[in-house]
Amino acid sequence: MNILNSRASTLRHHDFPISDDGLLSPGVAETRLIRALQSRLREMALAAGAEERMFPTVIAAEILDRSEYFQSFPQSASAVNSPNKTGSYFLSPAVCYHCYQLLMNSALAGDTLLTCQGRCFRAESANDSHLWEFTMREIVFLGSDGFVRAQCDAWRQRTARWAAQLGLTAKLAPATDPFFVGETRGKKLLQQIRELKYELTAPGLVGTDIPLASFNLHERFFTSRFEVTLTAGEPAYSGCAAFGIERWCMALMAQHGVNEALRRVEESDDLR
Amino acid sequence: MGSNATGASAPLNPAVEILLKFVNEDLLADSQEKVAPDTLLFDKGRIDSLKILRLIAFLEVRSGQKIPDELIVMDRFRTIETIAKNFPDR
Numbered sequence: 017m018n019i020l021n022s023r024a025s026t027l028r029h030h031d032f033p034i035s036d037d038g039l040l041s042p043g044v045a046e047t048r049l050i051r052a053l054q055s056r057l058r059e060m061a062l063a064a065g066a067e068e069r070m071f072p073t074v075i076a077a078e079i080l081d082r083s084e085y086f087q088s089f090p091q092s093a094s095a096v097n098s099p100n101k102t103g104s105y106f107l108s109p110a111v112c113y114h115c116y117q118l119l120m121n122s123a124l125a126g127d128t129l130l131t132c133q134g135r136c137f138r139a140e141s142a143n144d145s146h147l148w149e150f151t152m153r154e155i156v157f158l159g160s161d162g163f164v165r166a167q168c169d170a171w172r173q174r175t176a177r178w179a180a181q182l183g184l185t186a187k188l189a190p191a192t193d194p195f196f197v198g199e200t201r202g203k204k205l206l207q208q209i210r211e212l213k214y215e216l217t218a219p220g221l222v223g224t225d226i227p228l229a230s231f232n233l234h235e236r237f238f239t240s241r242f243e244v245t246l247t248a249g250e251p252a253y254s255g256c257a258a259f260g261i262e263r264w265c266m267a268l269m270a271q272h273g274v275n276e277a278l279r280r281v282e283e284s285d286d287l288r
Numbered sequence: 289m290g291s292n293a294t295g296a297s298a299p300l301n302p303a304v305e306i307l308l309k310f311v312n313e314d315l316l317a318d319s320q321e322k323v324a325p326d327t328l329l330f331d332k333g334r335i336d337s338l339k340i341l342r343l344i345a346f347l348e349v350r351s352g353q354k355i356p357d358e359l360i361v362m363d364r365f366r367t368i369e370t371i372a373k374n375f376p377d378r
Contacts, residue, residue: 190361202337205360209340210330235333 032221032269038140038148040262045274050151052281053264054133057153060174066131066155071114073135077104079117082241085109088193088200092138094148107137107149112256115156116242123245124252127159129167133261145226151261157254158244164233164253171257172231175216179228182280184218184267186228191215218267228267229259300325303372310346311368315339325369330362347371352378 031043042050062068074096080086086093094107108114111134119128133153140146157167172188179186190211192204207213212233220226236251238244246252268277300308304325311329312322319334329335335343340360348355355375364374 200337201357202339202341205340205344205357206330206335206337208357209360209362209365211362 031274032266034147038146040147040149042262042265045278046265046269049268049274049278049281050261050265052278053261053268054151054153056178056281056284057259057261058131058133060178061131061153061155064129064155064170064174066129069115069118069130069132071108071111071118071132071134073108074105075108075113075117077106079113080106080109083113083116083238084241085113088203089138092140094137094139108134109138110136110258111152111154112156112258115154115158116238116244116254119158119244120242122243123247123249124158125247127163128157130156130158132156145220145224145263145266147262150263153259153261154256156256158239158252160246161235161253164255168231168233168255168257172214172216175229175231175257175259178284179216179218181284182268182277184271186216186218186267187225188214188216191227191230219270220263220266221270223270226263226266227260228263229257231255231257301369301372303377304369306350306377307346307368307372311343315342323368326367329365329367329371347375350377351375 032040032046034040058068080093089109092109094109096105096107098105111132114132114134115130118130131154133151135149136152137149138146139148155167155171157164176186176188190208191213192208193213212235214231215227216229216231217225217227233253233255235253237254239251239254244252244254265277268274268281271277272280308323308325316322316334321332321334323329323334344355344360359374363370365371
């Protein structure tokens, strides 16, 4: 089997080889760019007042089940099997699920901002921007409806300003998750009609637009399933801003080349 | 709840009336709260992922046309009046 593969050949001049199964092994300069993007996003999240957390790369099946992940994205989950472990686990498809697990069955002391970065895994159909494994930085907002909406708006604007500062040609527009057909079509249409998700997209290495970040209002979907309440006892609202770091790297390399991209990222500020 | 909820003085457009009846008596049959022609339909989570599919199926039967997903946006679905205007009966 050809593990390092045909897609690598189209991207080799960027030293950014992606295997047929969507596994990336970036070169030295590209690794430096990815690390710089990770640092800058972390600084932006901390400057915005988010509390940073670290989580495992694997997640209990029960948490994904509670989040209706298997119903919404039945083909994306990657199982982890170990004969020495008793539980059923998957590789995390997003870092925010861990935040809901952390807060499960609790009352928030007030409006809450969490941030975390992790390796995430989505076994989506392979193309030049869908990596099976990638790095995601998320900022998760929990609290009142007003707080969550304001944070989502603020992150949308902050990210658009950052993209402009980096000289990235990018578009911000309403979007939907890639739900599968069937009963999840209703979820997708509801998300679309209510404009619960926005994406920032930019041309990637092969020219087509790729999503770099998404800004999501989850209303009470997760908080009701994980019993996260406001002090008055009613379910809190939640939302998140999520950044696919390698995709920022791809878009920046496509538009500026890796060295110029690195300079721009290092010179950008934390957009406090 | 919109201004027409407790009994409008002006007669309703027949298309609005049919849609209003479907939403209040069928879609929201289990709900205490009913909507008016100008109520923001997608506020307060009253329309869930199954109800939106039933609403679209109803509109497709009335109009005799399939509604493509890209037309299912807030500008066309804000209220019952907006929906009736954008998806006329055949």
